[in-house]
Amino acid sequence: MSTIGSNDDIESQEKPFGSESEFVNAGLDKEKMPPKLGSVLVGGDDPFLPREGKALTWTSLNMSVAGKKGKEDKILLNNLWGEAPKQEITAIMGPSGSGKTSLLNILAGRLQTTGSLTVTSDIRLNNFKVDPSNMKVRKQIAFVAQDDSLASTSTPRECLMFSAKLRLPRATLERQLIVLTDRLLEELGLSHCADTYVGGPLLKGISGGERKRTSVGVELVVRPALVFLDEPTSGLDSHSAKQIVKLLKKVASVGTGVLFTIHQPSSELFSSFDHLILLSNGRVMYQGSVGGVNDFFGERGQPVPNHYNPSDWIMSVAQENSEKELELKRFFPQDERTLSKALTKEKSSRDVDEMGISTHVDGVAKVDMRKASMITQTLLLYEREFLQIKRDVPATGARFGITIFVNLLVGLIFKDVGKSDPATQSNLQSQVGAIVMIILNLMFGTAQPALLSFPTDRPVFLREYTTNHYSVISYFLARFTTEAIVTFLQTIIGIMITYFLLGLKANFFLFIAICYSLAMSSTASAIFLGCGVKDPNLANQLMPLLFVPQMLFAGFFVSTDLLPVYIRWAQYLCPLTYALRLVLHAEFDDCSKGGGEAAENCKDLLENMKIKEDDIWWYWVAMLSCFVVYRLGALFLLKRLSNKFYN
Ligand SMILES: Nc1ncnc2c1ncn2[C@@H]1O[C@H](COP(=O)(O)OP(=O)(O)OP(=O)(O)O)[C@@H](O)[C@H]1O
Ligand SMILES: [Mg+2]
Known part of the structure; x- marks a missing residue:
């Protein structure tokens, strides 16, 4: 039986690890252990501060649009279920129109029931039922949209600094902001173009891949518990796509769950994903580890041929078979028991805010945690x-x-x-x-x-x-x-x-x-x-x-x-x-x-x-x-x- 908590409970759970054993038990590198509470901001200048992360699971996720002139409602997403495990990168794949972006938007609280559109879902963060449109939940989820909306006359360094200054607590020192931005630029592979304009239609600027990495970096400054990206590799060459996925793996390695939609990844890229959700006609065709794809398709009479890119193969199976045929072949499993409904409710601490940073220094002075005035x-x-x-x-x-x-x-x-x-x-x-x-x-x-x-x-x-x-x-x-x-x-x-x-x-x-x-x-x-x-x-x-x-x-x-x-x-x-x-x-x-x-x-x-x-x-x-x-x-x-x- 799952515990249902409030959004407040959820928010208070994101915090750095308290003890070394807790840290190591979570499977993280002891070397990367963050400093103890006591400085104004714990790891305030480290965008890759290891964190506990949060597991996102969803079941009974439906979306439909009312039919016109007495026609039946059109079901766009049908009883979806799945998870974005923490410390893992999860790819959502599927033919065009299968519902990838809609799923991502619903999970991020950006798509709700309005007018003729009806959305229902059971979404859980660490097994707490949450409303993703709630501000406290949304603050923990970074969303990188398909189009990079960055100020064209700013440089990547300025974009990151702007985001950090406005979204980190007021108590963050200028020195910490500079270190944080420098580190992020380095990790994003943007040091060489840190001071070049982002660019726009009339202004020459950085490349598409660099722009995408800047968009990701802008969201990383707040150290979110989850990062969602809609087609982060679209329009990029294979090298730039590889760089993006490498960055996402790095983000996941510190505890964050990463969920993204992707079209046509190369076999090398595909095998680097941890988790896969394959959608077809608004239904879940496969959900599980990338390693399990071969067996799953093999058991259903569609084994991945030798020397074939598995991502191309699963997409062609999804595209070339009708929904009925796929059903007959026993695709569309409804096995929600496999979802990791793991974590129990932790004791909530009022001294820890949603970014996981303590509001007390040595238990004496109160630090100003509000964001910029x-x-x-x-x-x-x-x-x-x-x-x-x-x-x-x-x-x-x-x-x-x-x-x-x-x-x-x-x-x-x-x-x-x-x-x-x-x-x-x-x-x-x-x-x-x-x-x-x-x-x-x-x-x-x-x-x-x-x-x-x-x-x-x-x-x-x-x-x-x-x-x-x-x-x-x-x-x-x-x-x-x-x-x-x-x-x-x-x-x-x-x-x-x-x-x-x-x-x-x-x-x-x-x-x-x-x-x-x-x-x-x-x-x-x-x-x-x-x-x-x-x-x-x-x-x-x-x-x-x-x-x-x-x-x-x-x-x-x-x-x-x-x-x-x-x-x-x-x-x-x-x-x-x-x-x-x-x-x-x-x-x-x-x-x-x-x-x-x-x-x-x-x-x-x-x-x-x-x-x-x-x-x-x-x-x-x-x-x-x-x-x-x-x-x-x-x-x-x-x-x-x-x-x-x-x-
Ligand atoms: N607000 C909406 N109202 C009505 N229909 C919608 C709405 N949003 C999405 N749809 C429909 O839902 C289906 C899924 O759309 P979605 O954008 O999620 O697909 P996708 O898998 O992301 O496709 P692509 O790979 O082309 O980006 C499409 O048929 C789309 O027309
Ligand atoms: Mg889409």
């Missing part, structure tokens, strides 16, 4: 964002280069237009046209990169957020600060060029203030839209949605009085409307108060644009309200999105 999180994120702007020369160069080029173009075409006499209608029209061009250009130039930036950075944010690096607020604050600075620089540079080339009359600082407020408000609306979109290409398609309505409601193509009543309210959501009124007022107010033909023209212009002296403060409030509403909306969207994990 919100201020540290924000500062570290801010530093990384700033470095990204500095290092991503193509993107930053394009942003500022285009600003300079377009503003120069407007400046040269409309040169000295501000000095022309508004008594002539054509001069006045040119002045208005030039001002409209300046602010439209500013709106496009600042909002467009902001719209694309979130969907582009989304995978990195989601990975880091769901693996407990930082809070949504910290991320939001850091992004906001960097955007505010870059937008300010872009505004200053652009306006400096056009303001003086055009010879405008509005107060320079007031002009800058209006333009900056517009840029920040439009950026906020772009980020709001960007937060709701998964893909940068889709964000690109949505671009007109951001700009066309603003231009329609701004009042210079069509007077707001002529807009249909049922849609007139939309002007209040458009910061461009208010910015245009403010900037035209700033430029033509003095002229309208002068005398002669020029004053008449300026007065008419302000009246036609519905700009009233008494409403100036209201335009400011309305523009800044747009900023606040869109920002809060974006924060809300981000929070909702991040709670939905990766998909």
